[in-house]
Every structure is written in C-alpha cells, then in structure tokens.
Amino acid sequence: MRCTPEVMDDLRRPCRRKDPRSHAWASHPEVFLSAEVWNRPEKGALAEWALGLEALAVKLKAVAAVLLRFIEDPENRTAAVQATLRSALHHCALVSHHEVLPAVRLFTLKSGAAPQEWRKGLARSPKPVRTRNILPHRHEADVLSDRQRAVLRSLQAASDLGVPEATQLAKEVAAHFYACAQLAKHARHVVRLGPSTPRTKGASLVDRWIQAPMRCKSAAEDPGPSPILQIGPVLCGGLDAAVMELAQGTEQIAEADKRSPHMRSEASKTPELQRKARRPSSARPRVKP
Numbered sequence: 577m578r579c580t581p582e583v584m585d586d587l588r589r590p591c592r593r594k595d596p597r598s599h600a601w602a603s604h605p606e607v608f609l610s611a612e613v614w615n616r617p618e619k620g621a622l623a624e625w626a627l628g629l630e631a632l633a634v635k636l637k638a639v640a641a642v643l644l645r646f647i648e649d650p651e652n653r654t655a656a657v658q659a660t661l662r663s664a665l666h667h668c669a670l671v672s673h674h675e676v677l678p679a680v681r682l683f684t685l686k687s688g689a690a691p692q693e694w695r696k697g698l699a700r701s702p703k704p705v706r707t708r709n710i711l712p713h714r715h716e717a718d719v720l721s722d723r724q725r726a727v728l729r730s731l732q733a734a735s736d737l738g739v740p741e742a743t744q745l746a747k748e749v750a751a752h753f754y755a756c757a758q759l760a761k762h763a764r765h766v767v768r769l770g771p772s773t774p775r776t777k778g779a780s781l782v783d784r785w786i787q788a789p790m791r792c793k794s795a796a797e798d799p800g801p802s803p804i805l806q807i808g809p810v811l812c813g814g815l816d817a818a819v820m821e822l823a824q825g826t827e828q829i830a831e832a833d834k835r836s837p838h839m840r841s842e843a844s845k846t847p848e849l850q851r852k853a854r855r856p857s858s859a860r861p862r863v864k865p
Contacts, residue, residue: 605689609697621766623694625759626683629676630691632752636672639745640665646739657737664730664742671723719757728753 613620643665646652652661680691687694720728731746 605693606696606700609689609694610700613697618763618766618769620698621759621763622683623687623698625756625763626680626687627691627695627698628752628756628759629679629683632756633672633676633680635749635752636668636676639749640668640672642741642745643668646734646741652739654737657734657739660730660734660737661739664727664734667723667726667730671721671727675721675723719761720753724753 609623613623643661647658647661647665652658684691689697728746728750731742731749734742735746
C-alpha cells in the first residue's frame with residue numbers, strides 16, 4: 577500500500593472525540609459493529625472480504641513455512657523438485673505481497689476497529705458468512721489471478737514429482753482463493769448497489785454513540801462541593817439547611833433560658849436576628865457605602 581498524500585492526511589487528522597475518557601460501548605465494540613453492519617450491510621460485506629483476506633494471508637504464511645521445510649528435506653534434493661518448490665514459494669510470496677497484505681493493511685487502517693473485533697461483530701449478525709467452510713468451485717477457476725493460478729500449478733507439479741503433501745496444500749490454498757474471490761464478488765455487488773437506507777429509525781448510530789454515557793465512572797471529574805447560596809444575611813447550602821439551622825437555634829435558646837441568666841441575655845439577641853433574616857429584602861434598610 578502506497579503512502580499517498582490522502583492517506584498521510586488521514587493519519588495526521590486528529591480524532592473528533594476530544595473526551596479522553598473511554599466510551600460506554602468501548603468495552604464491547606463488537607456490539608456496536610454488529611449494529612452498524614445491520615444498519616449498513618455494505619460495511620459487513622467489505623469486512624467479510626477483508627477477514628477472508630486476512631485468513632488467506634495466514635494460510636500463505638503457513639504454506640511458505642511448509643515449503644521451506646520441503647526444500648531443506650534431504651529427500652527432495654533433485655533439481656526438478658527443488659525448482660518446483662522454490663517456484664511455489666516465490667509465487668506465494670508474490671500473492672501475499674501484492675494482492676493480500678495491502679488490502680489487509682488498508683482495512684485495518686480505515687475500518688476503525690481491530691480484525692478480531694470485526695470478527696466478533698460479524699458473528700453476532702443474523703447470518704454470518706463462514707469463509708473457511710466455502711469449498712472451491714472448478715467452474716470458477718477464471719476468477720483467480722495469474723499469480724494464484726501459478727501457486728496452484730506449482731504445488732500440483734510438486735505433487736506429481738513425488739511430494740505427496742503438496743496435494744493437500746494445493747486443496748487448502750485453493751479453498752481460500754475461491755472463498756476470497758466469492759467474498760470479493762459479493763462485496764463489489766453490494767457496493768455497486770449504493771449505500772442502503774439505514775434500517776434504524778430516529779437518531780443514527782453515530783449520534784447514539786456520541787450521546788451515550790461514559791463507561792469509566794472513576795475517570796469522571798469530581799463536581800466538588802455545591803456553591804454556597806446567599807439568601808439574605810443567611811449563608812447556607814440550601815433552603816432546607818437554613819430551616820434546620822433556625823429550628824436548632826430556637827431549641828438552643830430554650831435550653832439557654834433554663835441554664836443561666838447570663839446566657840439568657842446573649843441568646844435573647846438571636847430571635848431579633850432571625851426576624852431580620854425572615855424579613856423580605858425590600859423591607860430591609862439599605863446601607864449606603
């Protein structure tokens with residue numbers, strides 16, 4: 577995959593979501609992906625194709641390891657067998673480097689999720705496509721590229737020259753080739769139909785994603801103590817607190833009257849302050865600065 581200016585601009589572009597806290601659906605991304613696949617089937621078709629290519633890349637890597645083991649085997653020292661095995665290894669590398677890995681990298685870069693998350697999301701869909709269970713069809717041999725056909729011819733030639741394991745390798749690789757070809761054909765057909773109408777009603781999935789609550793409660797900012805409201809000369813955290821303070825002050829005055837005459841004179845000033853506090857602001861005398 578070439579690093580074009582468009583790709584570099586996408587990499588430099590900052591994330592739209594400025595909130596560093598994790599999202600409510602971040603712990604289960606497959607739920608969001610399955611809902612988006614249900615809402616936009618063309619995304620599901622492209623994801624199926626990309627996952628099939630990823631499985632093909634893994635298979636080609638395993639086949640290359642087996643071919644290297646065959647090349648180093650003392651029983652395969654003849655020139656014809658060595659040339660055939662090296663040709664198969666060369667064509668496997670070409671298919672992986674030019675046809676498979678660029679598409680997998682582009683999917684990983686643009687899809688917004690890891691391949692394993694897409695695999696779980698597609699498994700939750702009503703009818704997931706099982707790429708590994710698709711068998712090759714002989715009448716669709718023309719859908720393969722020249723490099724892919726060269727890989728199959730080389731493996732079949734190695735089997736004819738006395739490498740029996742190459743026959744099973746050819747069947748497994750062909751199954752992956754045909755599966756990816758079918759998934760690519762289906763994806764092109766779905767994309768050619770154009771974007772479908774969203775199946776969900778009301779707000780879109782992106783809007784619901786943005787408006788959903790945050791998952792990590794510990795990362796939420798502490799709002800801190802509530803601001804103190806000034807109601808007349810009384811400073812309190814609310815009207816209920818002011819009423820409770822006034823009620824407690826009346827009880828303290830009654831107890832002070834019973835204890836000592838000195839405290840009775842000090843406490844007698846409290847009812848006057850309470851009456852001034854209950855007086856409306858319009859009736860209070862204004863003090864000039």
